Amino acid sequence: MTDATPPLASGPAAGRVLAELRRMQATDLPTHGGRTLAYVYDSGLADADALGREALAMFASSNGLDPTAFPSLQRMENDLVALAGALLDAPDGFVGAATSGGTESILLAVLAARRGAPHLTAPSMVLPASAHAAFLKAASYLGVRPVVVDVDPLTLRADPAAMAEAVDDSTVLVVASAPSYAHGxxxxxxxxxxxxxxxxxxxxxxxxxxxxVLPHLDHLPPWTFSVEGVTSISVDLHKYAYTPKGVSLLLHRDADLRRGHLFASAAWPGYTMLNTTAQSTKSGGPLAAAWAVTRHIGTDGYARLARQARRATLELAAGVDAIDGLHVLVAPDSTLLALTTDDTCDVFTLADGMLARGWYTQPQMAFGAVPPTLHLTLSAATAPSVPDFLDALGVTTAAARAAGPVAVDPGLGALLVSLDPTALDDAAFTGLLAAAGLSGEGGAIELPDRMAPVNALLDACPPAAREALLLGVLDRLSRPTPRPSP
Ligand SMILES: Cc1ncc(COP(=O)(O)O)c(C=O)c1O
Structure with missing residues (x-):
């Protein structure tokens, strides 16, 4: 008999758990290698990635809740805000904050604007229809009425004259994008x-x-703090600063403008809660990773990466225009493209075909007068693959043209257009999901290999019906994993 203390952990050994994680990760899109053209950003710099991962792990358990307990995190945040300020022509006296992502930065910009006008009982904000949906989320969370203004139908840019007309005494914020996600x-x-x-x-x-990216490209009119009247800017480090997910920056022209998203509470028995952002406990990992990666890549490095991604974008756009049936919706200002088809084929079939060939492209539904498009976010690491991408796109488009556009079942399409999915009971909703090709046995969500029929159907739905249907899907996907049977 030995009286050695038994190990405290009672689950599988670490190696086995990691193997389980790897098996799950194998079902995801690749984050690196340049073949995923949405959601992820790849500098192609293996040492920068390794550095980011090491810094992430080093500070994973540090807590940004209290800058006096973890002063290193406050220092890193101040350094990153200073770096962004220099890039975005911020004037003396500017301030900022590190958030968890673009959506949080936008929520806080809207919150600060709303709180900056406490006399208004029904505040509103004026935004172009192309603005990111995070503004609509902010509007819905914070009780700020969104006044959405059509963009110029040719350039797809905000229409300042129409926006000026939409401004009234209740407006607390006006929005512009640099660039818009959907059309770039x-x-x-x-x-x-x-x-x-x-x-x-x-x-x-x-x-x-x-x-x-844009500060390193020289073909654009001014859009930073160099423009008088710009009061705040959001910029995500977890996008084109190529840092691990979880960091965006929100910069304000001066400290007064930030006041509305500072929060303090001493009205409870614990520590006085003091936050600049929505999070309270905040892992130091993403911040440290962003600090390390931005420091390592450096300004000249980012300039090179931005030019590389931009060259790839222009090369890809030129190649697309040479493919019959396909064209670029609008000349790109940055490193994002929206592609559209003529009526011989459809983008949903193209997305499926490209995925089957190992390329992820993101279908976007029709919006107003803008047809459905295929969104591409190009990273620096996409650059070497552009010729291969164009070959795959050429073959995929030819096949899609031979097959013709995917047809929507007219009966189902008409039903969805007329239906109020929010008014359906669970059984009816289950039937609808099955009819839409989104569920299998027992009503569990099962996405088909070919998403084109589903996407074409969703495209035919009014946006409110699409939202309700997809929220239903999300609700059913987000359920506890069933217990294994004994
Ligand atoms: C222009 C723009 N704004 C805001 C966001 C939201 O950022 P996040 O997904 O980090 O919340 C995105 C994301 O792609 C974006 O492109």
Whole structure:
């Protein structure tokens, strides 16, 4: 008999658990290698990635809740805000905060604007229809009425004259994108900011996806803090700064503008809660990783990566225009493309075909007068693969043209258009999901290999019906894993 202490852990050994994680990860899209053209960003710099992962692990358990307990995290945050300020022409006196992502930065920009006008009982914000849906989320969370203004039908950029007309005494914020996610174009920021400044209203520039790229490209009119009237800018580090997920920055022209998203509470028996952002306990991992990666890549490195991604974007756009049946929706201002088809085929079939050939492209539904498109986010690491991508796209498009556009079952399409999915009971909803090709036995969500019929059907739905249907899908996907049977 030995009296050695038995190990405290009672589950499988670490190696086995890691193997389980790897098996699960194998079902995901690849994050590196340049073949996933949405959601992920790949610099192609293996040492920067390794550094980011090491810094992430080093600070994973550190807590940004209290800057006096973890001063290193406050220092890193201040360094990153200073770095972004230099890139975005921030004036003396600017301030910022590190958030968990673009959506949190936008939520806080809207919150600060709303709180900056406490006399208004029914505040609103004016935004172009191309603005990221995070603004609509902020509107819905924070009780700020969104006044959505059509973009110019040709350029797909914000229409400042129409936005000026939409501004009224309840407006607390005016929004511009640099660039828009869906179409990759930069709004006329100077005009939008001027119309806001003329009425003493804040103007937020959403540079979540472009803020680390556009400053290194020289073909654009000014859109940063160099434009008088721009009061805040959001820029995500976990996008084109190529840092691990979990960090965005929100910069304000001055400290007064930030006040509305600072929070303190001493009205409870614990520590006085003091936050600049929505999170309270906040892992130091993503921040440390962002600090390390940005420091390692450096300004010249980012300039090279931005030019590389931009060259790849232009090369890809030129190649697309040479493919029959396919064209680029609008000339790209940055490193994002939206492709569309003529009526010989459809983007949903293209997305399936490209995925079957190992390329992820993101279908976007029709919106107003804009047809369905295929969204591409190009990373620096996509550059070497552009010729292969274009070969695959050429073959996929030819096959899609031979097959013709995917047809929507007219009966089902008409049903969805007329239906109020929010009014369906669970059994009826289960039937609808099965009819839409989204569920299998017992009503569990099962996505088909070919998503084109489902996407074409969703595309035919009014947006509200699409939202309700997909929320139903999400609700059913987000359920506890069934216990294994004994
Ligand atoms: C322009 C723009 N704004 C905001 C966001 C939201 O960022 P996140 O997904 O990090 O919340 C995105 C994401 O792609 C974006 O492209």
């Amino acid at each position: 174009v930069v709004d006329p920021v100077a005009e939008v900011a001027a119309l806001a400044a003329a009425r003493g209203i804040r103007c937020h520039v959403d540079a979540c996806i472009g803020g680390w």
